[in-house]
Amino acid sequence: MEDQWLRWAKRLEALSTTGQHFTKDAFDHERYSEMQGIARSMLSALGNVPLSRIDNLVSSSANGYVTPKVDVRGAIIRKGEILLVKEKADGLWTLPGGFADIGLSPSENILKEIEEEAGIVAEVVGLYSVRHKAKQAYEPDLRDFYKLFFLCQQVNDDVPAASGETSAAGYFDQDNLPPLSEGRVIKSDIDAAFDYAENQLSVLVD
Structure with missing residues (x-):
């Protein structure tokens, strides 16, 4: 959960x-x-980053009514293991995904991200979670x-491979995960994927 002052700013x-x-x-x-x-200036001080970086972060949404960005993530479970990719940006692991592109549906966006980041073709089974990042245990943003x-689910037999955005990709056991990039994904996101796959639980919205 993010700091109250960050939320206000x-x-x-x-x-x-x-x-x-x-x-x-x-x-x-x-x-x-x-x-x-x-x-x-408050955001710059709270994030301990230059003011110019704050201007760059918000400039893309600075026209019209300002709304949250949309991040899509895809969980593929195969033989009891889940697909993760290693981000070049921080050297940590996450579910494939990223910003949703304009002109594509959420499902189209995540399939594109999986192919770009892990080199495999997939299809969507269902939406299992919708989360507001600021209300969860992700790193502050x-x-x-x-x-x-x-x-x-993966629809071909290709072995996951690194791409221009990732340095590695592979399947991991739920209880033996590599270090996670917690600005992108946290353990509860992965646990929720296994719960949904095994029990078809209702969509988690929080």
């Missing part, structure tokens, strides 16, 4: 950015701009996310 930044877009009053625009500057988790 993110909310203030979103409101000020949205206000700037919709206001017709020059004086209100100036006030919203000042509020945005304060919010981004200056951005806001909804995370969609899909249970998928």
Whole structure:
């Protein structure tokens, strides 16, 4: 669960950015701009990162009504083991996935990510979890996310392989996982995939 001050700063930044877009009053625009500057300075201090990085993180969503980003993740369980990929960015392991691309459905997005990151072809079985990143035990993030988790199945016999974004890929036992990239996935996401696959439990929404 993220820090209360981080939650407030993110909310203030979103409101000020949205206000700037919709206001017709020059004086209100100036006030919203000042509020945005304060919010981004708070985010910079809380994240201990340069202000320029904050500007880059939020610029892609700084038009119109600011909404959370969407992250898609795919769980493939085969012979009692789950597919994980090793991220080049931090050297840690995660379920294949990433930002949802515009123009593709959530299912299309995750199948594309699995093929790009693990080199295998898959199909979607079902959606097993929808999570608000800020409310869970992921590493804190200056951005806001909804995370969609899909249970998928491999449809070919190819061996998982590294790609341009990953340095390794393979199947792992649920109780013997490598170090996880906890900004992307946490153990409960993996446990939920096994529960859904074995028991067809209802979708976890939190």
